[in-house]
Amino acid sequence: MEFKDVMKKRRSTRRYTGQPVEKEKLMRAMELVLRAPSSKNTRSTRLMAVTDLKRAQKLGKLRDYGSSLLEEAGAAIIILGDEEASPMWQTNATIMASYLQLALVDEGLASCWVHVGDYRTLQDDPNSQRSEDYVKELFPEIPANYRVWSVIGVGYADYTPKPLPEYEGPERIIFIE
């Protein structure tokens, strides 16, 4: 797919057909985006793909809003960052996750970012479990020094999303000649 078309086609997709996602497609996308830049080349980001749908779907409860799409997705990719490797681990993780969403488009897959960061499982309860701890409990495979930054839900869209606004340049781009 043309690079410009990949950029235009990416939309946050929250409804999926339920069809499982092929491991080869995920691997191709993940291997490609390991080339993403990172502060001081620390390469602090790790990717954990989950195609075991029973386990992946439990990620849908990592928050009480904005994460239930993970219960329908055909796979999930957990974005991990090594906070000891770089003070910029969150930025590095964000860059790689963004690249990943584009690489998934190129594989014919839809996706949506579900944020973890400092969120808690219950939006209105500051004493509820941290979403990161919830994910770590579900996936003891996550190495101890890795933080959970986000989860990317992946799957086959069950609808055709509206295209993004064609051109917002005049409002969002400042050009000094």
Ligand SMILES: Cc1cc2nc3c(=O)[nH]c(=O)nc-3n(C[C@H](O)[C@H](O)[C@H](O)COP(=O)(O)O)c2cc1C
């Ligand atoms: C940092 C970040 C966090 C996001 N968190 C969530 C989330 O937790 N749940 C969700 O459904 N969408 C989430 N999104 C998706 C945004 O809502 C989406 O990108 C935005 O509405 C624009 O829509 P588009 O991606 O289709 O262009 C997140 C996106 C980003 C970049």
